[in-house]
Amino acid sequence: MDERKQQILQALIQDYIATGDPVGSRTIARKYDFGVSSATIRNEMADLEEMGFIEQPYTSAGRVPSQTGYRYYVDFLMKRRPLSGDVKKQIKGSIVDKMRETDSIIHVASKLLSQLTSYTALAVAPSFEKNSLRYIQLLPIEGNKIVLVIVLDNGHVEHRTMDVPDSLKGEDFQYISSILNKNLKGLSFAQWKSGMLQGINFEVGYQKKLLNQVILMIESALKKEYESKVYLGGTLNILNQPEFKDVEKVKVIMELLEEDKILKEVLNTDQKSGVTVRIGTENVHEGMKNCSLVTATYELNGRVIGTLGVLGPTRMEYSNAFNIVEFITMAITEGINKL
Template sequence: MLDERKKRILEAIIDDYINTGEPVGSRTIAKKYIFGISSATIRNEMSDLEEMGYLEQPHTSAGRIPSDKGYRYYVDELMKVSRLSPQQVEFIRSQLNVKFNEINEYMENIAKIISNLTNYTAVISTPNVKKSFIKYLQLVPVDSKRYILILVTNTGLVKDILLDKPENVDIKDFIYISNILNEKLSGLKLEDIDQKIILDIENILGKNKTILSPIIENVLRTISAADSTEVVLSGIKNMFDFPEFSDVLKAKIFLHIFEQKEMLRQIINSAMHEHITIRIGTENPIEDLKECSVVLSNYRIGDSIAGSIGIIGPKRLRYSQTVSLIDYICDTLSDILTRLFTE
């Protein structure tokens, strides 16, 4: 258990190290943060904190830096969660409340926003909803041999698919065929399109039924791809602006992480049942992230968790601001996706 003076000194050291990236000495604390206490007294307290495992001394003559234990105590006991400014709130809402054609593209834009606002690497899992259904289908002729299948889903996906026209199908029948497809398929999810429905459509289309197979195949493939969970990244190069990752070997290790999509999925899915997850250094289950901190939160569709949003940064990341930002983006995104998927 730390007394109040040790708490103040530990908090001051971590705040200063987060801002500067330089080991912190007792004179810095005495001049900038804690007045009325001599630097000699602060130095003794820092020695005690080091012995207790909250601080580390990277070089014999240098000041101290926080240990993973020190960061953990800071996050759990000392950190004051900051509020976003009205300007930040307005900016985020304006960036998220936009129309989009594909959910993955929308999530990529959110990742860019987060990486730009934090200067860390943003990592996002796309919504795991498995609820996309067909809203509209239309066949549009391109020439005598090809046509475009336009597929629109309830999630906002609009897909144009170029297909070959069977020789026996007349372009004049495209409006009729489109109407039949919409009558039979509109409102159906992937799992609803069974052989019975396909045979029913074939019987109605008669001689034009040869056009149906590639349409169904592409509709099923497109919806399946849209409903699958992907991991989206942005701002990988941001990490190399921090001195901790200027070392070539560390940079290669860090890049290796982002080439392993399954590893990233493991990182982000591990937070799917917690509101805010903060993993610091050695708390990360993946060895290559031992020099990093990860902050994750969930977003929802209705009452169900749909995915996670987070950042990967150095251990001296700005925890308070980052938690506030991620939390607000998740809440805003949850409202937007809930309206989109449930209305």
Template sequence: MFLDERKKKILQSIIDDYISTAEPVGSRTVARKHELGLSSATIRNEMADLEEMGYLTQPHTSAGRIPSDKGYRFYVDQLMKQSELTVDEICSIKTAMDTKINELSQLLKQVSLVMSKITKYTSMAAIPERKNSVLKAVQVVPVEKGKALVVVITNSGTIKNSLISISESILPEYLISVSNIFNEKLSGLTIEQINMPVIREIELLMGPSQEVLMPILNGVTDCIEQIDSTEVFLEGAINMLNYPEFSNVERAREFLKLMVEKDLISRVLKDVNAEKDEIVIKIGHENDIEEMKECSLVTTTYTAGNVVIGTIGIIGPTRMEYSKVLAAVNFMKNKMKDHVEKLIGKDLSGT
């Protein structure tokens, strides 16, 4: 059935009220607060129609109505007013982003933190699997006798390190020259391209002291394996306990348990990659994961060139303040674009 303008206004009024109060909304409240020029009886009849059409539900016989997932979907797609961030919120984002950041994972973690603070919901961020990461630099740093740190930097701005054991007779000066050799021969290569001919070239350049070669190569491999796995960041899970939907101890426990499942969060965010550069909203039962069917999820990806370099999601109750979340995600998306380009360049298509 088609929704006429009167039904749309009533539905919008109910959802706006329910988002702000978490209390079922009755016809008298709509008549009193929203000046629609309609009597309570007329509004009550329209609400009954909206319920029959699946846009509203009635939790108790004598109570007012609350939105259904279908109602929220119609609201988000057609009724919701656009929101803007406050000056203080914009300043807090800019301050957070102006912090000196030299690695992609640091940037995503910072973004996740500030988004949780602004929206007052839970934020999730992930750096997807980086298959075939290209090495930008390799450094071997002496730590103490018999120990060195292999540091690998990729062209995507990721930095990883691995502690290795080496002969106690190896001098720090020698490790500096070894770093130069590894940098010269490995920069620009993927882990798959570090083959025997490349290793032989490094052997020749290293000369007689080759016992450190394999430990360093193992350290480089360990760093690459860390880079190639998905990194997940979670902030503000405790925020959800502030909402009446999660006042039930069992419900709160289930949500917090879900939030520590990093593999599950990674899967949720990975599903967004197909919608590159779009903001995706999944409401209630639109979520594939059973434990999230009473939550809403707003997600987007950040790209450099044609490559997805990160995904962020905001999760909250279905009674989420959608306009506020979308304003925050949109603003952060634009800020992230500039920061990502400064950090790792505009085009990663060569990776």
């Protein structure tokens, strides 16, 4: 693969990404000044095809990048123009603005990502393996109802309402709360054991049924946090891509996007730090064989805690997507670590 072949491949892919039409030898000779005729380009293109980097949709159409072609482009040829200061400012601004909770950072980031790339943004919010209980409180409200307030390590608060017997009073709840805190504080979902009820039961000595219910609710709250959430941004951007003119194709992708499980699978494979580009069938899911996914991870204390990225057609503006995904995850990492 000599210098000129690389240049031609690069020109071809860039042209194809920009226009969406198969690119012919004459187009390349005209638009990009290689100082050789179209015939020469033609010879080179024949070689590139034989090498598997480009292909013809049909005899006598122009050439189109193959999956290997895109791969080579992303790995070696792609020029990475740095992001404009404006965009950088916008990203930093939006993310710093929403610094209260990791959840809302990720939410904002995915919206932003879809706007900046005009593809669909995906993000999995952190699944802290160790996301432990910080504080529990049973709070009586009116009638025979209480609110169970559950505070987690990451600052997230959950609440649950439940009915209780009339006989219980304010002090009871205070007492039960303190026992619960003593026994459960610091526990993560992974450490949750079914046997723990006994100890508490012994200590409290009454209201087993109520305790049981409370424990279940705390477990559900922990589990909810433990199971990472998926955020989407700009789902409808798909409809603007000419490769999705066919409603059937839209359906495949849209259905995929509604399945949190699949999205988590897709995003969580191979969580190395840095930006990952997965092209066409490199994606684990069958329905994404005509799509590419550009993802990156963000970290807390040097450990990967979540992934975010954009989904577009294989004919994607890799360079731009790459830059933006990279910068946003960096901003998030920075933000979270300050939190």
